[in-house]
Amino acid sequence: MPAGPFRLDLYQFLQNHAAAIVEDSGRRAADLAIPEDWEGRFGLSASNSSHPGPLRRAVIDAIAAGSRDLVPLVRVGDAIRRVVKSVYGDEYDAAVVNSAEAGLWVSYETLIAPSLVGRGDPSRVKAVVPYERHIEHHASYGRPVPGFYKDLFADRGATAGELGLLGRRQENVDVALVKLPGARYDVHGIKSYPAPLLLEVDAEAAALALGAAADRHAAELGGFVSLAYDTPGFGYGTRFADGTAVLHRRIGELAARFGVPYIADNAWGVPFLGTDIRRIGADVMLFSLDKVAGGPSAGLIVGREGPMVNIRRALGIHGERFGTVSSHGKGSHVAVDPGKEALHGTLAALRTLRDAPETILAPIEQTHAIVLDEFERARGRLWDGIAIAASANLGGVEINYQRTWAPASRGDRPWGIPIFTHEDRIARSNLFNQALARAGVLPNLSDDANILITPGAGTLDGEGRLIEDRMRLAVRAVFHTLILLQDWTERAARETGQDRG
Numbered sequence: 001m002p003a004g005p006f007r008l009d010l011y012q013f014l015q016n017h018a019a020a021i022v023e024d025s026g027r028r029a030a031d032l033a034i035p036e037d038w039e040g041r042f043g044l045s046a047s048n049s050s051h052p053g054p055l056r057r058a059v060i061d062a063i064a065a066g067s068r069d070l071v072p073l074v075r076v077g078d079a080i081r082r083v084v085k086s087v088y089g090d091e092y093d094a095a096v097v098n099s100a101e102a103g104l105w106v107s108y109e110t111l112i113a114p115s116l117v118g119r120g121d122p123s124r125v126k127a128v129v130p131y132e133r134h135i136e137h138h139a140s141y142g143r144p145v146p147g148f149y150k151d152l153f154a155d156r157g158a159t160a161g162e163l164g165l166l167g168r169r170q171e172n173v174d175v176a177l178v179k180l181p182g183a184r185y186d187v188h189g190i191k192s193y194p195a196p197l198l199l200e201v202d203a204e205a206a207a208l209a210l211g212a213a214a215d216r217h218a219a220e221l222g223g224f225v226s227l228a229y230d231t232p233g234f235g236y237g238t239r240f241a242d243g244t245a246v247l248h249r250r251i252g253e254l255a256a257r258f259g260v261p262y263i264a265d266n267a268w269g270v271p272f273l274g275t276d277i278r279r280i281g282a283d284v285m286l287f288s289l290d291k292v293a294g295g296p297s298a299g300l301i302v303g304r305e306g307p308m309v310n311i312r313r314a315l316g317i318h319g320e321r322f323g324t325v326s327s328h329g330k331g332s333h334v335a336v337d338p339g340k341e342a343l344h345g346t347l348a349a350l351r352t353l354r355d356a357p358e359t360i361l362a363p364i365e366q367t368h369a370i371v372l373d374e375f376e377r378a379r380g381r382l383w384d385g386i387a388i389a390a391s392a393n394l395g396g397v398e399i400n401y402q403r404t405w406a407p408a409s410r411g412d413r414p415w416g417i418p419i420f421t422h423e424d425r426i427a428r429s430n431l432f433n434q435a436l437a438r439a440g441v442l443p444n445l446s447d448d449a450n451i452l453i454t455p456g457a458g459t460l461d462g463e464g465r466l467i468e469d470r471m472r473l474a475v476r477a478v479f480h481t482l483i484l485l486q487d488w489t490e491r492a493a494r495e496t497g498q499d500r501g
Contacts, residue, residue, distance in 0.1 A: 043442025252281020274393025292395025
């Protein structure tokens with residue numbers, strides 16, 4: 001029988017020594033030589049809507065000019081539509097809302113939830129969703145099935161607040177979650193929750209599993225929903241020759257076969273430069289403009305013209321009763337209206353993405369080069385199993401350390417680098433984040449052994465150029481923090497072994 005030590009022992013040790021680990025990070029930060037006036041003012045990514053980075057000067061100027069201009073909002077909205085159509089074609093349309101989350105809400109209500117109008121009992125539908133990362137967003141708009149997922153979002157904020165147990169859930173929608181072949185869902189972290197570890201996802205087998213779920217729920221099938229991210233750490237590393245993720249395209253094909261919509265949540269994505277809605281066969285794709293797209297706090301919905309009619313009508317921006325092609329009235333979802341300034345800022349950001357993509361792509365390429373260089377500097381001290389991937393869609397670089405737990409990487413070690421979950425981030429028990437912050441660097445998403453680094457958190461100047469010395473220090477701090485966690489993991493192995501002895 002296994003004698004241990006067990007993962008339980010590691011995370012209990014880390015919990016018991018959490019304060020000491022964070023203070024150790026503070027002592028080691030002297031090696032980084034971060035200037036005092038930088039501490040807490042730069043970091044890994046401005047890709048969090050609760051802590052967005054500064055806007056580029058061109059976007060600020062557009063917002064300021066637009067706020068002074070007396071122009072109907074429909075004119076700004078139609079200019080945004082024309083920019084989107086100039087990239088994707090006239091068969092695609094767009095709408096702006098106040099957040100990507102609002103885009104998910106209106107998309108679920110208008111494209112997936114069944115009608116409540118008419119005689120008889122209301123019907124229910126099921127959306128099929130891969131069990132992937134960040135499902136507290138795109139998979140929380142219905143009751144999770146099978147039943148053992150019923151508490152999956154309990155500590156993720158999707159059901160929190162005054163609405164309590166209801167949260168975002170539609171009254172007549174269920175979400176059928178499907179585990180992805182090749183992925184692991186081992187329990188990790190101080191909060192002890194399943195961590196979706198997705199580097200080894202078998203894309204074709206995953207498509208078959210999603211198809212089997214759709215067959216099982218065919219009579220109630222209302223649609224497919226997935227992330228549109230394109231990196232290995234999110235399970236989308238297997239690609240066709242044109243760069244399209246295999247699993248994305250397969251989901252699009254499944255949606256077409258069953259005649260239901262495919263909603264692709266690309267909140268972290270960059271419009272026009274990343275995952276292409278046309279190539280994956282999605283009906284709707286959602287973006288958060290204030291993450292890595294360089295825009296204001298707003299959400300962008302791009303989709304095929306047909307589905308977008310439903311969405312635009314619900315938002316009150318599609319054809320009032322007197323028959324105009326577009327309008328700006330009051331629809332059922334007027335509460336997610338983005339406002340005048342966000343519309344002008346979104347228009348400016350989208351024009352930059354279309355007309356000057358190199359200004360967005362150059363900092364991504366420079367960040368990738370810095371990450372590779374700093375990784376080489378730290379390689380002799382880091383355990384095997386670190387994977388690095390750059391992504392124009394995610395606007396930066398992904399560092400994944402899932403494979404430090406693989407037997408081939410561990411050797412005689414019982415554990416890899418500790419993995420902290422989304423629940424740890426919410427509970428402030430993610431020691432990677434806490435240690436990095438103690439060193440003076442703002443953390444961001446580092447859930448499930450996956451660390452994302454994108455320019456913007458104090459690492460871009462007003463023109464959008466990378467401030468290389470700041471980014472280099474932020475990246476160096478990441479590897480220092482991983483080494484810190486390695487050292488404490490080795491101590492945990494020694495001390496838990498002594499306790500057992």
